[in-house]
Amino acid sequence: MTNYLFLDIDGVLNAVGALLDDVRNHQAWPDYELVTGERWGETVSPQMITELNHILNSHEVQLVWLTTWERAAPAFGHKIGIDRALDAPWLSVEDAHGEWGKLVSVRAFLTQHHKRGDKAAWFDDDLASEHDAALWAARQGILAIPPAARHGITPAHLHQLSGHYTR
Template sequence: MRPLLLVDVDGVLNPLGPLSADFRRYRCPLEGPLGSEVYTVHLNHRHGTRLLELALRTGAELVWATTWEEHANEWIAPRIGLPRLPVIPVGTAHGTTRGEMFKTPGVADYVAGRPFVWFDDMIHAADDAYLRAHPGVGAFLLVQVDPRQGLDQRHLDLAAEWLTLSGFSQGR
């Protein structure tokens, strides 16, 4: 089974701390259930290239796991050089049962036994426990990203190493 690389936006691709010169500021007007809102995001075009390289090297499929949901394809992907990606419906409707993040049940349902790496700034031990106990969730690696710094090469290397050493890499 082809492994998955699940990617969050805020705190991962859009860090909250001091930014390097590689980041560019964007204003994104979005329509939502409560009307129109304008979000400011800071994105690094190198993130797209690095994620695509990781996916190619490991044979993994990139997937959005973010509250931006389909908006990530409209506003984030083109600004960092990613194609349209599948989107995990995460919303906020899921209740938590073990203290897990609201996105975790949606992720558990989506992966359907496929091995995955999840880059997120809000994953913790309760998410790990939820995923381990959920039927249909296979092997996974949770990569917690510091929201002040965002995704960096260490996170990508960790994912590549885990996928390769675990035998899930289908690299080309």
């Protein structure tokens, strides 16, 4: 049995508004910090990364990058401390035949790799507006969570994720 996690970056790992003064009192994590580098200026919670890594490791989760960052995703994930980020595949997110590209990529990946008993989860802030994708995921038994972009993944989301893999 394999557990999969399809993971977006912006609005999920990168809490795009967490350091704004008007949302500081409503932060999901107490330790957001700006990650800088050659191409990065993103806001990430080290505590969230630690807790995500715990789930990835304790549930033997195969991370799959599903983000417009595409090729740059593994390097960013490594920079912010996600375990095995460099080994995780990334999927293309180009729209195909009028369908949301991320949905097309997830379906194709699972068609090729999914076996009976496997579990999958998908974190993407765009799932809130991509109703066809969210509905499809629910029908497939995929946990689909759309974090709010301003704070990304929350402790409650990680609790749901752990419970999904435990069932």
